[in-house]
Amino acid sequence: MSPLLDGLNQEQLEAVTHGQGPLLVIAGAGSGKTRVLTRRIAYLIEEESIHPSQILAITFTNKAAAEMKVRVADLIGPEAKGMWVSTFHSACVRILRSHGDALGYGKNFAIYDSDDSEKLISLVIGSLGLDSKRFPARSLAGQISNAKSELVSPAKLADRASHIMERRVAEVYRIYEERLKAANAMDFDDLIVNTYLLFDEHPAVLDYYQRRFVHLLVDEYQDTNVAQNGLVMALGDKNRNVFVVGDSDQSVYGFRGADMRNILEFSKNFDDAKVIKLEQNYRSTQNILKVANAIIAQNSNRLEKNLWSDQGDGDKVKMFVGSDQDEEANFVATTIHKENAQGTRFGDMAVFYRINSNSRSIEEALIRRAIPYRVVGGTRFYDRKEIRDVVSYLRLLVNPNDEMSLRRVCNTPKRGVGDASVLRVFEFSQSQSLPAFEAFRRASEAGVSGRALTGIASFINLIDDLTKLVADQTPPMAIIEQFLEKSGYREELSASGQVDDLARLDNITELIGVASEHQSLEEFLDSVALVAQADQIQDDNVVTLMTVHTAKGLEFDLVFLTAFEDGIFPHSRSLYDESELEEERRLCYVAVTRARKKLFVTRASKRFVFGSESASVPSRFIDEFPPSLIEDVSQPKSYDELRSRYFDRSRSNDSDRNSTSSGISPTQLAKFSQRQSNPGPRLEPSQVKVGIKVVHGSWGEGFVEEVSGSGSSMTAVIRFRGLGAKKVMISHAPLKLA
DNA sequence: CGTTTACGTTTTTTT
DNA sequence: AACGTAAACG
Secondary structure (H helix, E strand, O other), rough: OOOHHOOOHHHHHHHHHOOOOOEEEEOOOOOOOHHHHHHHHHHHHOOOOOOOHHHHEEOOOOOHHHHHHHHHHHHHHHHHHHHHEEHHHHHHHHHHHHHHHHHHOOOOOEOOOOOHHHHHHHHHHHHHHOOOOOHHHHHHHHHHHHHOOOOHHHHHHHHHHOOOHHHHHHHHHHHHHHHHOOOOEEHHHHHHHHHHHHHHHHHHHHHHHHHHHHHEEOOOOOOHHHHHHHHHHHHHHOOOEEEEEEEEHHHOOHHHOOHHHHHHOOHHHOOOOOEEEOOEOOOOHHHHHHHHHHHHOOOOOOOOOOOEOOOOOOEEEEEEEEHHHHHHHHHHHHHHHHHHHHHHHHHEEEEEEEEHHHHHHHHHHHHHOOOEEEEOOOOOOOOOOOHHHHHHHHHHHHHOHHHHHHHOOOOOOOOOHHHHHHHHHHHHHHOOOOOOHHHHHHHOOOOOHHHHHHOOOOOHHHHHHHHHHHHOOOOOHHHHHHHHHHHHHHHHHHHHHHHHHHHOOOOHHHHHHOHHHHOHHHHHHHHHHOHHHHOOOOOOOOOEEEEHHHHHHOEEEEEOOOOOOOOOHHHHHHOOOOOHHHHHHHHHHHHHHEEEEEEEEEEEEEEEEEEEEEEEEEHHHHHHHHHEEEOOOOHHHHHHHHHHHHHHHHHHOOOOOOOOOOOOHHHHHHHHHHHHHHOOOOOOHOOOOOEEEEEOOOEEEEEEEEEOOOOOOOEEEEEEEOOEEEEOOOOOOOEOOO
């Protein structure tokens, strides 16, 4: 027997060796679906003589795609490189870059993220004279996105509208689409929708891809939306070799249009589809699984299945209630510390929360205990102002009519181009049907004069100069360098001398580092546009903090599920809608099933929400945990524990920070965690000696005054100029030799 | 045109 | 509490 099939159970084997035709794999949490997918691909190539280029595999994140490629290559060798393994969005970009012109888009179209599209929608709302209170951009962006993900065009939405408000939404949608097209830009949803339309309207293109992709494999099928499902159906229509894997119990993206029906009705779309259920869990202890099963059993809208494991019972789920969020966070940090002392790697522990804002108190507690961690998600690196500025410039060099980028940077750095002038230029562009950049060139005709006109002229010169570099195929990293010099952007930041601005320069340096890994500007920009939060996860032995959504697909020995309170988890917006509550419950199921060995569920009796303190009620889901599988660990059990709590508190209060009560300032926190997420060349613990001069990424130069501990837990007291002495963890802090 | 100030809004979750 | 936008001032 081929080694490809070693160690597979009966169902896994059946899935991997499935012949032709559609197959639905219902894969419970931890049932080895990644394994099945990779083996399946390898099997197709090795045993069924399918060429790698004939395979299209869709994963949920770019990181998962990269990993899958590596795993398949491990099995069958480097020829796996020719496969398309990517997310829906990446695959669509690839298709649209080569065939999107058939839809009237240039090949150099820009990709708008949700920020860009919300701002553009906001402009449209303004241009229609609508009241931004009654028509919030955010809400409209959501409605438009939902329409798109269900393949509803502006015209259809207008037809369907029964109320004046809805007609307005449809109108905004229509004009938004026009503006996108004029800017030669697509938003995230367009990438999917336009690929769908491309196939729908151009049978020859569809035919080409149908012939090319003999086998389709799609992971996380429960999280596909109508448009994505339509794409799969279209592509798979010819060969019908559609292999989808999913678990409707883990569908947690309903809010962005994901539709469980795609998986529930797969067998209707393909009436000859074979269905295989994977129910043996290889990940968690029995107790954890029993809890998970009990929770998800409360949902009515689901396919029955029962996960089982032949592993031992393991620990009970430990519950902790703190008096407030700090006590809760302290418990988490203390427990992590203890578990680490007993041999669990930091990298095998994770802290989950329902909403990003809950990371704050946890971070503070971890910093106090000098525990290395990384926050995944939250404010993304690519959402930082300086990064967006640079990226906008780069986008303009590829597509000068990218309206949102033009608006963002035509006065960055300051050139005296104010709102009024920008408005004139864009009105001129629209009234004369001129491409946006052309309107900038003819700004004087648009009625711009004086300082603003000079500013625009120098802006255009800058873009023209930089565009020449692109034409000469200058590497992206060199283009950024040139931009920083010629535009005066670097000078503006370094001249200000503000700590924040220096941190921004660091971020840009980091962006240059990422850019250096890319050959062409276009390719670099595509990768920037499509990074997922989960793509930032890397294995370097630190505790991972993230939302439950981001944690989907991951696993850890030890998991903390925090802020488990009604209104937070389940979220207050879903309390009164049964189907939304079911989605929250699935989310809870996802959280619980991430844990291999130990699960801690924590909450606080009161917590700060919107800056004021409010009482918290335990999550209603707690009642669904089988009582016999819960252990309450709230009461401090030993003198040691009491003492360590006291110790933590007092230390947090008498720190030498000159800031106010609440400990760590948000900007410090941001810098700290951002540093975590992007490790650069660091100072080795062994290099640190009392008396040496070092440079800290955010705090500048300082002298080492004291050193204690060793290896990864080594700490030093460093005196920074103007800031006093700080205690830092060497392996954790952004330190370099001065 | 740009900076400062006041007020209102925010927190679901993300490609 | 923190951030962004709208209004007021220089």
